[in-house]
Amino acid sequence: MPETLEQSAGRFDTVLIANRGEIAVRIQRACRELGLKTVAICSEADRQAPYGKTADSFLCIGPSTAAKSYLNQDAILLAARLAGAGAIHPGYGFLSENAAFADAVEKAGLVFIGPTASSIAIMGDKISAKRAMMAAGVPCVPGPDTALPDDPATIERIALEIGYPVIIKAAGGGGGRGMRVVPKADVLHEAIALTREEARKAFGSRSLYMEKFLEHPRHIEIQVICDDHGNAVWLGHRDCSMQRRHQKVVEEAPAPGIAPDIIQPVGLACVQACLQIGYRGVGTFEFLYEDGAFYFIEMNTRLQVEHPVTEMTSGVDIVQAQIRAAQGHVLDLIQGDVTCEGHSFECRINAEDPESFLPSAGVVTHLALPAGPGIRVDTHIHAGYKVSPYYDSLIAKLIVHAPTRAEAMARMREALAGTEVEGISTNIPFLRALFEDGAFAQGETDIHYLEQWLKLRRAA
Numbered sequence: 001m002p003e004t005l006e007q008s009a010g011r012f013d014t015v016l017i018a019n020r021g022e023i024a025v026r027i028q029r030a031c032r033e034l035g036l037k038t039v040a041i042c043s044e045a046d047r048q049a050p051y052g053k054t055a056d057s058f059l060c061i062g063p064s065t066a067a068k069s070y071l072n073q074d075a076i077l078l079a080a081r082l083a084g085a086g087a088i089h090p091g092y093g094f095l096s097e098n099a100a101f102a103d104a105v106e107k108a109g110l111v112f113i114g115p116t117a118s119s120i121a122i123m124g125d126k127i128s129a130k131r132a133m134m135a136a137g138v139p140c141v142p143g144p145d146t147a148l149p150d151d152p153a154t155i156e157r158i159a160l161e162i163g164y165p166v167i168i169k170a171a172g173g174g175g176g177r178g179m180r181v182v183p184k185a186d187v188l189h190e191a192i193a194l195t196r197e198e199a200r201k202a203f204g205s206r207s208l209y210m211e212k213f214l215e216h217p218r219h220i221e222i223q224v225i226c227d228d229h230g231n232a233v234w235l236g237h238r239d240c241s242m243q244r245r246h247q248k249v250v251e252e253a254p255a256p257g258i259a260p261d262i263i264q265p266v267g268l269a270c271v272q273a274c275l276q277i278g279y280r281g282v283g284t285f286e287f288l289y290e291d292g293a294f295y296f297i298e299m300n301t302r303l304q305v306e307h308p309v310t311e312m313t314s315g316v317d318i319v320q321a322q323i324r325a326a327q328g329h330v331l332d333l334i335q336g337d338v339t340c341e342g343h344s345f346e347c348r349i350n351a352e353d354p355e356s357f358l359p360s361a362g363v364v365t366h367l368a369l370p371a372g373p374g375i376r377v378d379t380h381i382h383a384g385y386k387v388s389p390y391y392d393s394l395i396a397k398l399i400v401h402a403p404t405r406a407e408a409m410a411r412m413r414e415a416l417a418g419t420e421v422e423g424i425s426t427n428i429p430f431l432r433a434l435f436e437d438g439a440f441a442q443g444e445t446d447i448h449y450l451e452q453w454l455k456l457r458r459a460a
């Protein structure tokens with residue numbers, strides 16, 4: 001007999017958090033608020049992590065290098081068994097988009113807090129993702145939804161049909177790698193050969209595809225949340241165009257200057273796509289936006305670093321909703337309930353030199369964090385915390401919310417002024433300067449803006 005909703009809900013009462021840093025704190029908090037017990041894990045470098053003390057169990061699973069700890073699937077599964085966890089939350093990065101891991105977790109009889117392994121696999125291959133999106137009516141960047149053949153004449157014909165400039169992308173690419181822009185025909189074959197070799201080495205697959213290169217796009221994304229019972233909603237949009245080397249630095253919600261009637265059909269198409277592929281949990285559809293049109297580039301099948309800006313505007317606790325979906329609960333909101341209010345910004349505070357952007361490790365000797373209405377800080381650091389050189393340099397996320405974008409900017413300026421981190425270098429001076437910039441204040445800057453702004457500042 002099939003399970004009733006009541007029987008299937010509440011599939012676990014203890015969650016192992018397979019991650020570190022600020023997101024480990026964020027997930028632990030959500031679990032506790034839902035009445036769930038937590039298991040924290042760490043590498044040797046993270047033994048002093050504050051979330052270890054507040055978890056119900058804390059296990060060191062391996063040496064400092066991520067490959068031997070946070071990426072060690074067997075060690076994580078063993079820790080889950082030892083600590084009696086019924087579910088694993090992967091956070092972001094590390095194993096969060098690893099279909100084999102999601103599969104191994106489920107095979108071990110545990111719940112993977114995320115989509116099924118097959119959803120992760122479809123979306124992890126950019127060609128199959130594009131095909132699934134086109135089938136669901138999501139607008140995509142012009143170009144075929146098939147891998148490039150080896151035949152040079154066919155490749156040339158595809159490029160001509162799309163029109164130069166084109167971009168060659170690895171089907172298995174990620175993290176801004178495995179892409180090459182081709183401005184004109186005479187460098188096409190060289191670009192293909194180089195990208196194929198890079199893709200084979202970095203992603204273990206030489207599969208490539210080609211699409212139109214958009215010259216001045218903005219990066220706009222749509223947050224979705226789905227349950228296991230055929231319900232899905234989108235929670236508005238974010239603008240993440242402030243990027244350096246394809247890495248997001250500042251995010252905001254909503255994306256400024258986007259009329260509701262333009263974004264509405266895109267959001268609904270994303271929901272439709274989720275229903276068609278049987279998607280479960282939270283996810284993000286990333287788009288490039290140029291001249292009033294949206295073009296899908298990829299889907300992230302996990303919680304994202306920038307989820308707080310959507311939490312601030314929608315009032316939905318995305319991490320709790322994600323956990324409840326994994327427990328088998330029916331989504332407790334419908335699209336008509338979703339209202340996004342005000343404006344939110346997030347600054348990623350990184351332990352890095354504000355000029356060279358080189359990572360900065362060491363002990364935090366003094367820490368002052370801002371507080372007040374509409375200010376939120378997601379962090380795992382404290383005075384005396386040792387920032388290790390082994391992992392991502394993100395040490396805190398500063399998030400603000402206010403009725404209007406201008407007020408939210410003013411609030412962020414004030415929050416940044418009240419943030420003091422000593423003992424290590426951080427990008428705070430750079431963020432303070434960025435929030436004084438006139439063009440950013442106007443909004444609607446494209447994905448190249450930050451790099452150009454940095455170049456001008458260096459030249460001045």
Ligand code: ADP
Pocket residue numbers: 141167173174175176177179211212213214215217219246286288297298447
């Ligand atoms: P990754 O998975 O490596 O992050 P994405 O497909 O999300 O790769 O692309 C990363 C970034 O590369 C985008 O945010 C954008 O800056 C740029 N990019 C990707 N596709 C295009 C395109 N068709 N035209 C212009 N820029 C692109």
